[in-house]
Amino acid sequence: MIVRAMSSSTQPIKTVAIIGSGLMGSGIAQVAAASGHKVTVVDQSQEIVDKASASIQKSLGRVVKKKFPDDSKAQQTYIADVMSHLSLQTDAVDAVKSADLVIEAIVENLDVKKSLFSSLDKAAPPHTIFASNTSSIPIKDIASSTTRLDRFGGLHFFNPVPVMKLVEVIRIPETSDETYSALEAFGKAVGKTTVQCKDTPGFIVNRLLVPYMMEAVRLVERGEATPRDVDIAMKLGAGYPMGPFELSDYVGLDTMKFIIDGWMEREPNNPLFSKSELLNKLVAEGKLGVKSGEGFYPYNKK
Numbered sequence: 001m002i003v004r005a006m007s008s009s010t011q012p013i014k015t016v017a018i019i020g021s022g023l024m025g026s027g028i029a030q031v032a033a034a035s036g037h038k039v040t041v042v043d044q045s046q047e048i049v050d051k052a053s054a055s056i057q058k059s060l061g062r063v064v065k066k067k068f069p070d071d072s073k074a075q076q077t078y079i080a081d082v083m084s085h086l087s088l089q090t091d092a093v094d095a096v097k098s099a100d101l102v103i104e105a106i107v108e109n110l111d112v113k114k115s116l117f118s119s120l121d122k123a124a125p126p127h128t129i130f131a132s133n134t135s136s137i138p139i140k141d142i143a144s145s146t147t148r149l150d151r152f153g154g155l156h157f158f159n160p161v162p163v164m165k166l167v168e169v170i171r172i173p174e175t176s177d178e179t180y181s182a183l184e185a186f187g188k189a190v191g192k193t194t195v196q197c198k199d200t201p202g203f204i205v206n207r208l209l210v211p212y213m214m215e216a217v218r219l220v221e222r223g224e225a226t227p228r229d230v231d232i233a234m235k236l237g238a239g240y241p242m243g244p245f246e247l248s249d250y251v252g253l254d255t256m257k258f259i260i261d262g263w264m265e266r267e268p269n270n271p272l273f274s275k276s277e278l279l280n281k282l283v284a285e286g287k288l289g290v291k292s293g294e295g296f297y298p299y300n301k302k
């Protein structure tokens with residue numbers, strides 16, 4: 001059953017523009033297209049969107065193996081159907097002109113996000129709802145670059161999007177009830193469980209996850225254990241699917257650094273968020289985790 005989300009003018013959300021086709025944007029695009037939405041995904045170059053298209057097809061390949069075991073025709077038909085709901089391009093302004101909902105999933109940098117939303121605000125129709133997938137930046141700070149505070153909120157998905165079942169739906173004081181309901185309905189329409197949270201640092205999950213991850217890196221920096229032993233300990237001793245260093249490599253160390261730097265800037269006296277020399281060194285060396293082929297651990301280059 002497809003649950004249709006409503007746009008702020010109470011029309012169903014049918015068309016979605018997703019800006020940023022990296023780890024998160026491609027995952028969100030996949031689940032939105034798979035639930036029957038017409039999706040346009042935008043990134044900065046054709047090469048990047050081509051890579052995103054390949055990664056969505058690869059992920060769909062994993063989905064269909066479970067959905068249609070031993071039926072390769074049904075597998076191919078499903079993938080073709082989902083892909084037919086998706087188009088990929090490089091012009092964000094053009095992409096939002098017919099969107100009911102715009103979801104931003106670009107680099108975790110306030111100025112870059114504001115500059116993007118400011119230009120999209122002028123191009124999108126009045127009814128279009130804007131949402132950011134930010135991990136750590138206050139939604140109100142991003143929304144301030146637009147004139148549609150009542151049609152702005154946060155939709156925070158989790159990585160890997162096709163697998164993780166949660167979406168945090170964030171409202172700022174100005175978010176209208178209609179917009180909030182539309183965002184919540186969209187989260188459900190793409191098959192997720194939604195939770196509501198105010199626009200507080202880290203929302204729910206990252207408010208708890210970031211201090212844990214930071215303490216893991218400090219433990220290693222103090223020479224008390226190796227990353228590998230910490231990861232083994234948290235998987236076998238606490239039942240986590242990934243240890244903190246595996247998860248860091250999976251999230252992307254550049255994104256982790258953006259998150260922690262932003263938090264440090266906003267709360268300079270909070271010792272939970274003091275910087276990590278080890279993280280900064282890895283990022284400076286271009287070791288960004290799984291996506292670059294090396295982070296805390298080496299990976300096969302894709």
Ligand SMILES: CCCCCCCCCCCCCC(=O)CC(=O)SCCNC(=O)CCNC(=O)[C@H](O)C(C)(C)COP(=O)(O)OP(=O)(O)OC[C@H]1O[C@@H](n2cnc3c(N)ncnc32)[C@H](O)[C@@H]1OP(=O)(O)O
Binds near residue numbers: 060161162209213242
């Ligand atoms: C230490 C540094 C300190 C820095 C401090 C800074 C801190 C900042 C931290 C903040 C991070 C913020 C990020 C954010 O905003 C929020 C997040 O998203 S946090 C991340 C949340 N995600 C997780 O916690 C993931 C945990 N891991 C897992 O759940 C599993 O390991 C995973 C599902 C990824 C893989 O499972 P595994 O069993 O290991 O491997 P399999 O390959 O067998 O997969 C299992 C199952 O899932 C299917 N699958 C996996 N990936 C995909 C995909 N991309 N698409 C489709 N399907 C996929 C796969 O097919 C398997 O299905 P089966 O049916 O079981 O075969």
Ligand SMILES: NC(=O)C1=CN([C@@H]2O[C@H](COP(=O)(O)OP(=O)(O)OC[C@H]3O[C@@H](n4cnc5c(N)ncnc54)[C@H](O)[C@@H]3O)[C@@H](O)[C@H]2O)C=CC1
Binds near residue numbers: 107109134158
């Ligand atoms: N990596 C993770 O586990 C999670 C990340 N997030 C958040 O999602 C957002 C995206 O993160 P990722 O997908 O991991 O990053 P990523 O680095 O994989 O992808 C970001 C993409 O945005 C593109 N981009 C940058 N500026 C752009 C612009 N002006 N216009 C169009 N595209 C642009 C980049 O080319 C890149 O492809 C960030 O805000 C991050 O904090 C949220 C949940 C989990």
